[in-house]
Amino acid sequence: MSAEIICVGTELLLGDILNSNAQYLAQQLAGLGIPHYYQTVVGDNPTRLKQVIEIASQRAEILIFTGGLGPTPDDLTCETIADFFGAPLVERPDIIEDITKKYVQRGRVMTASNRKQALIPQGAEVLPNPTGTAPGIIWQPRSGLTIFTFPGVPSEMYRMWEDTAVPFLKSQGWGKEIIYSRMLKFWGVAESALAEKVAPYLNLPNPTVAPYSSKGEVKLRVSAKAASQSQAQDLIAPIEKQIKDIAGLDYYGADNDTVASVVGELLRGAGETLSVAESCTGGGLGQMLTEISGSSDYFWGGIISYDNSVKVGLLGVNSQDLAKYGAVSSIVAEQMAAGVRSRLSTTWGLSITGIAGPTGGTETKPVGLVYVGLAGPNEQVQSFEYHFGAGRGRSLIRHLSACTALDNLRRKLLI
Template sequence: MNNNKQSQIEVLCIGTELLLGNIVNGNARWLAEELARLGIPHFRQTVVGDNKERLTEVVLEASKRCRVLICTGGLGPTPDDLTTETLAAAFGAPLEERSEVLADIKAKLTAKGRPMAASNCKQALLPMGAAVLSNPLGTAPGMIWSPLPNFSLLTFPGVPAEMQAMWEQTAVPWLQQQGLTSGIFRSRLLRFWGVAESSLAEQVAPFLEQQNPTVAPYAGRGEVKLRITAWADNAENADGLIAPVEKELRAIGGSNCFGADSDSLASVVLAALRQRGETLAVAESCTAGGVGAALGAVPGASDVFIGGVIAYANQIKQALLGVPADTLASHGAVSEAVALAMAEGARRCTGADWAVAVTGIAGPGGGSAEKPVGLVYFAVSGPSVSFSFMRQYGASRGREWIRGLSVGDALDQLRLAL
């Protein structure tokens, strides 16, 4: 891989809504993964709002650095869709109406029972010399245009489904024809729970210095990830570079490594239960169904996860889960004894083989000196094992952080028990 201009690709995402945080920039992530799949390195991503001056500045700067600039957003019929006209003006190219594009837009709108508005004609305007990048799912076409020697622009609408279809249909073949694809990147994402990022990074420090494959740590809410990325001339060779490194990292992580790639704590727990032919129920207080939601998000969960109880009020804990009134009175709802009683009650009332329970104080109010915000009790109950544990997360990171960690810790302890 060389770093001269001929091999450089950049991604430019256009839209004020991205800068305001109204939507997550999923297009940049998708394009990055696609470029890696094709073995095309790219070195920069930029986001700019719907502003002619700033868009012009960004594009002209990119034209000095990269061979190809991939743009998404701003191709619709509304006044704030400025991409095509701004790019044309930036390089001094006149716009021309493409009759074939206009006919395609009219046909698509007619098929939907919508008249063609004058604003739609805007989408048929492209810089002179640009090739049409057809849109099979929408009315806004993109373009492939080379306004300067050794510099090309590819434009896509911001609608993800439209962009992805256009990418596969037209952009990928073009990139291959240009000789920009070379080798392949492959990645493996190892997932860890119950270990701090700093601690894991220290344990795997020698791996963070190597070049091919590279190893990079990422931290989220309770979860730590190690991404192993290799480049080779084909997928088999890249996977061969990854395999020994993955084996060593898994050995270092031990039981804290719960899976890889698309695995989640919930999917791993469900797979373990499915293998054993056993079922699961939940009893939740402070997480308000968060554990159940994580399990239910996994396709096919219903053959293992049979249900649960959200029991905030003490009367629900008593009536549905059978938590004794004297246990609640003597220990309080947030206690080891109540967590155990909730788990056992969930097993009893659902007939599940296993149950996990959570009760705690997520805040911001409700805490005391004895039981502060962030104090959470858990219990796991199974055919031959029943245990509880406690976590004190503290109040500094807020309610959702506490609830998120509680969901993860509940599933992780169940995973270890299984």
């Protein structure tokens, strides 16, 4: 038994909107222990939608449609499904009444086109929409096949799924097992290198382990299928511990953790404070830190020293060193870190200087060259050199620089 998610809308194919509905439904199905192996996006075209239904109905027992339930001519989901299965559309007076009432509450008059939303396949049940005007359906057009339709508006779909679809699925005996996952996160290690280290775990049947990589971060999703979340957690726990032991300091957190949030907790736990000096990241490092609620407990502020005069005037960088070694150098990174730590009187000072591109690189200092400076207690100052590569683009180089700077501090705090 499996489900398939079918998202209808030409705007999805054109990339005009992000398909967050598919992500939400995938997570919800996992929580119910209902496997799904395919997701399909199709435009507002009845012929192509029928082709999708033909294929999906042969490989899944639950078809979940989102989109195409509105009053406009291109909203064709319900009538196309009915036509595919040879069922007539019938107008439901209770839907007309519900839509009319909602329009009155909003101080508007229902137009004739809205009556289209009251047409559902004969034999289908109404899937109520508490917040919008477009209802969905729950329909079993043949034995072994259940169809759900939802509007494309995410907030409406979420409410309808939780209020009606989930109880219905559970009443049919689905959802007796759940799929629970832990997302383990790593920084400072390549996906291929980590996958090689944990290779024996990648073929486990339950729990399963799968690697992912995005923007310099590597993730291992550990998923278990069990009768309850606690049982799934019991299956995951020993595997998670073994992976953490193998990864060592490359492991930094799980699930909703970020490098910034983990660094923040370490600083808070130690009763220590941080200030930052940024050049090529232009405030991105400070933004990552201040996105964390309560970060004022440990983060005191920063200086964006984009121009060399700011490096000299506010951070105390030696002008002769700037002239000799350039702004993008280890010695300047160290002086920036030490300078901001001194100026703001914090336990730690963290700095970034580099060439984010796409211009500004030279043969000796190419785009993607970044130095991180770290100044700590007892006047300890050190720097780290990185080559992120010109092909990664300005935005990604800046992101990698900020996260890598935080990761250096994280490792220092754990030693």
